[in-house]
Amino acid sequence: MTGEALDPGMGRRSFINWFLGTSAGAFLVSVLYPAARYLIPPPAGESAAGTITLPLKPEDVKSNTGQIFKFGNRPAILIRTPAGELRAFSAVCTHLNCTVQYRADLSHIWCACHNGHYDLNGKNIAGPPPRPLDPYVVNVRGSQIVVGKSA
Numbered sequence: 001m002t003g004e005a006l007d008p009g010m011g012r013r014s015f016i017n018w019f020l021g022t023s024a025g026a027f028l029v030s031v032l033y034p035a036a037r038y039l040i041p042p043p044a045g046e047s048a049a050g051t052i053t054l055p056l057k058p059e060d061v062k063s064n065t066g067q068i069f070k071f072g073n074r075p076a077i078l079i080r081t082p083a084g085e086l087r088a089f090s091a092v093c094t095h096l097n098c099t100v101q102y103r104a105d106l107s108h109i110w111c112a113c114h115n116g117h118y119d120l121n122g123k124n125i126a127g128p129p130p131r132p133l134d135p136y137v138v139n140v141r142g143s144q145i146v147v148g149k150s151a
């Protein structure tokens with residue numbers, strides 16, 4: 001008799017415990033999964049040799065443009081010079097680590113943080129950056145652009 005009287009209450013408590021347990025579990029998964037994904041990035045085409053194949057075709061990169069890509073866990077910039085050459089550099093400004101960008105109006109690389117300027121060879125030419133951008137090697141293999149660290 002008393003067992004039957006307790007069952008509905010136990011059922012409710014069990015349901016509440018189950019509900020709170022699954023909600024907390026779902027919450028933890030929703031918080032921890034993205035954090036884990038962030039902390040353990042996928043290889044993204046980067047080989048052990050320190051090269052990356054970009055998801056771009058050479059013909060898609062127009063002259064006098066630049067675009068940022070991720071090289072390892074740091075930003076890099078691929079540019080096509082007005083003369084049509086593909087070049088790549090670290091996009092981390094050598095002043096205070098802002099991400100640089102390509103300025104088509106100036107035809108060179110620029111850092112918006114403190115108005116730092118770099119030429120098409122990555123050399124610091126104006127503003128506070130103390131040294132050139134680290135250069136990368138660009139190879140076009142068929143329809144692929146492969147960027148690697150310089151030797």
Ligand code: FES
Nearest residue numbers: 093095096111116
């Ligand atoms: S961080 Fe680039 S100019 Fe200061």
